[in-house]
Amino acid sequence: MSTETLSPKSEPSRWSKAWNSNMGYSFRRNPVAVVSMIIFLLIAVAAFLAPVIAPYDPYDPAQMDIMNSEYPPVWVNGALPEFMLGTDDQGRDLWSTILYGTRLSLLIGICAVALQAFLGISIGLVAGYVGGRLDSLLMRLADIQLSFSTLMVAIIFLAVTQAMFGTDTFNRYAVVFLIAVIGVAEWPQYARTVRATVLAEKKKEYVDSARVLGFGPMRIMVRHILPNSLSPIFVISTVQVANAIISEASLSFLGLGMPPSQPSLGSLISSGFDYIFSGSWWITAIPGVVLVVLVLVINLLGDWMRDVLNPKLYKG
Amino acid sequence: MSLLSVRDLTVKFAMRDETVTALNGISFDLAKGERLGIVGESGAGKSITGFSLMNLLSRPGYIDNGQILFDGEDVVQMNDKRLRTLRGNRMAMIFQDPMVTLNPVLTIGQQMVETLLAHRKLSREEARQIAIVKLREVYIPSPEERLEQYPHELSGGMRQRIIIAIALLLDPQLIIADEPTTALDVTIQADIMELMLELCQSNQVGLILITHDLGVVSQMTERTLVMYAGRIIEAGRTREIINDPQHPYTQGLINALPQQTVPGQRLKQIPGNMPGLTSIPTGCAFNPRCKYATDLCRSRVPDIVQYGEVAVACHEVQRLNSDEDRQEARA
């Protein structure tokens, strides 16, 4: 019996288990989810393989030639065949720049959400499980945080840091600053959701049973309550990644995010914006489309996930 | 002619990968004003029977085959409009949980008057008067005041009385009660049972009582159907079934009750579990749990055969009757 548990035979069954589970089944049955997933995976894989796929390195000034600036994409007259999606104002290959930019956007989005999730889940768990005064205190903090708009907080913070450290230092650590500010600004979303599920789970008998067995609060929170609160966390995580990517793009567009030398999708759109009336629409439009598609498929996946994991539809 | 005549009713559920049979060839009759109990454990199909009778099954369940003749008309073939005139009007249903059945945002009066107006051409005032009369019939003190109250202001027993009053509002010919007293306390349950019995007898209303509680069936009904894994396995007069059960499952069910054993001794348990709908054993569905099972039981589904006072679906009834244990149990 025990040898069977340890044998690697159980490994493939886990995959088939997931495939045959409720989630796997509803995924297969939902064409929107399947298409969204495929597009998302395509974008994500392409972005993270950017150094391999991209024909040029947009961060390498040696590969840039100002003479190549503002070539249109290949399907427009006057294009150069080596620049598939044309070039931007500095003569960078737009295709390569978009790949690198998407990578940055996704990286910032996912890391910021990881930070949000870490803060929010810890605070939400403690608030929900301990309750009482501590709960009131933490939730009022969340309310205060939520009454500032994320962008406003981010703009003030980034503007101040930019002024304090100077543009050079700021540009070097822009990724870290962006992750920190977007991560910190949105933790209450997680804290509130987690707290609500913890309050519901806490009443269930398995928690009482764990208490009667003498387990400590840490163990009960992490081993027992948290795994049962994961569904809503998954749902908001997808939406939050999309939101974080938008926030990053907005901040970069406003010039408070990634510098033009290391463009994310937002700063690319912003840098192309000056040339939109001079006919070079592609520098803004193409990254714009990528951004919209990326955010859209993430949101569609989030919608699908919410439908599947909705506890009212799904009897667990 | 009987009020309700169910013939070969088969209900299926279209699941993800397969279609499962929840009810398999159910047939029974109910005379006008008769009280029938349907007994079984969870998963036996007793609640699905209740829902099917009103054609209330919702996806993924559907009636695959069979007739439900109510007053000579087939409920299965009725269109939605015809069904609406049937439900609540000539057939009413009482559910287990009084908290869920009443709409929490409407007063008792609003709910009763709406129900009446939906089916009858009445003025609001007339409808109100009828509601008051019905509340009085279920012994609700000061019914005029109750009409203005919301469900949450009333106790569980009071709510269940109001649900019975709503079921009786349109003078139905048949009430289907699905575990009507399970959510109530013993002392309240005794009151509600007495009330339902009295109302059914005085108004000549037919009653189908769906329950797992043999004691309730014994006190409330004239005839009983015992269900197991989607089939009727024993049917007959309630008294006969309780005092002299024929099917091994019915015997096991009655013998498993604590009052059938000397206190402190091991209860006579039925081994094993009720099979799930996807894994009903071949042959007699009860065979893996039955100590009398033979090869025949494992291969062929027994037909339901009249045997003395009751109809039983068991291959081994004859042998069973000569069994020593049973002789002893009967003594």
Next chain:
Amino acid sequence: MSDAKTDRPLLQIKNLEKRFDLDQGFLETLKFKQGKIVRESRSVHAVNNVSLDVGRGEALCVVGESGCGKSTVARLVAGLLTPTAGEIHYDGQRIDDLSRGAMQPLRKKIQMIFQNPYASLNPRMTIRQALEEPVRHHNPGASAAEVRDKVTEVMLSVGVDPSWAKRYPHEFSGGQRQRIAIARALTVDPEFIIADEPISALDVSIQAQVLNLMLEAKESRGLTYLFITHDLSVVEHFGTRVAVLYLGSVCEVADTATLFSNPKHPYTRALLSAVPQLKDDRPNHIRLKGEIPTPINLPQGCPFQSRCAFADARCKSEQPKAIHQPDGSLVACHAVEEDRLDAVAAG
């Protein structure tokens, strides 16, 4: 009673009270009354002055209808709630005011089985994880093999095939889950088990299986039970003694046989007569007027007076004390004390 120390009850509940505040927080307690703002907080009186003893090897059944406080008593004893007043002693040691750390050794001795087997097992843990966790927690030095042996032993003793250990709770039926829940409680080798309606969520044929299992465990492991239920037929079968609770107060405590053959408190009589009987179809139950009052702002006097046919002026003003009867039962009723009951019934 106190002459022999070995004779003392395993569990002693002394004047236990529990109130749940309805108005939490300062602002909620402010009420507007007669033009003035008054500070007033309402509370639910779930358990009032309950005293019970459970002797070693006994199965004390606590019965009553919903809202009578029987589950609250169970949760107070299990340490899931802290009492508002009163004391709980286990084996001579006061346990209701212990810290979590000081409670640890007792956690091994006192275990609880819950009503709903669908909720009492963590749905994200396999059976093995659920059963190994308490063993590891209470025996930190145990080797993996020892833990596994213990789990296998317990699974076999409750009739669960150890090869199912890899599965999750949702793959089991209600009866099997309740067996697993019992197994989990038994992994720490407890001596006292609190069972809160352990069979009421199960089917009739499965109830018998679980009840048998609990009886077997009682004999083979020498367990003592505090068994909470509303089902009197189960009480008659399982309990050695019975305590009847009404509105948070004890009405009657007696040996099972005594209680069922000779119930004394008017409420106990009504309760016993209300149980649907199998064999005779003419129910002859004592009708109680009205319904259970809310446990907010309890009436003065006897909690049962509003529904009692024997209530008089004394019952309305003075709360009855539990008095020992000649046959050993304890009854809290003025009418029984004054011997009015049978006089009225006869006249």
